[in-house]
Amino acid sequence: MKPIMYGNNIQDYLISVPCSCMDLDDNTTAYFYNTTYPVQHGDTSDQVSIEIYSGQAWKGKANDSGIDAKTNLSISLPFGCIESQSQTVVTYTVQDKDTLLCIASLLSSDVTGIQSLNPEMVLNP
Incomplete structure (x- = not known):
């Protein structure tokens, strides 16, 4: 945790x-x-x-x-x-005013990785 x-x-x-x-x-x-x-x-x-x-x-x-x-x-x-078993995937409930950059920072990820797992996600970068 x-x-x-x-x-x-x-x-x-x-x-x-x-x-x-x-x-x-x-x-x-x-x-x-x-x-x-x-x-x-x-x-x-x-x-x-x-x-x-x-x-x-x-x-x-x-x-x-x-x-x-x-x-x-x-x-x-x-x-x-995901294609790689070594990759970590999380579920996150999007909050008001979230942006992809904010979520990526929060989850120690990058925008490209988030977009690849969420092709229909519509948020401001």
């Missing part, structure tokens, strides 16, 4: 987790970290994704009708597939 600072002295953490590359369907392959969340009374999968996982939990075929309190909800957090 590595602490990072961004914005107005907001502290967050980079946490290393094991990921695996999975084929989701004929057109989608991605790295995922699979975990579970202990469901509380009144939770919905959308609410858990937004409030607990910053909106980054993969929706897939999940729906709110099958979520029961006191069970564990399977959560898949997407990462990017």
Whole structure:
């Protein structure tokens, strides 16, 4: 676990987790970290994704009708597939006013590396 600072002295953490590359369907392959969340009374999968996982939990075929309190909800957090196994990939929730340069600096990366894993990302450099 590595602490990072961004914005107005907001502290967050980079946490290393094991990921695996999975084929989701004929057109989608991605790295995922699979975990579970202990469901509380009144939770919905959308609410858990937004409030607990910053909106980054993969929706897939999940729906709110099958979520029961006191069970564990399977959560898949997407990462990017890479060609080199030695490369580190992180998932980051983009904050208001973030730029590619800001994110690259925060994550000790470079703009080109971020763009290669996020071809649809639209942020100011």
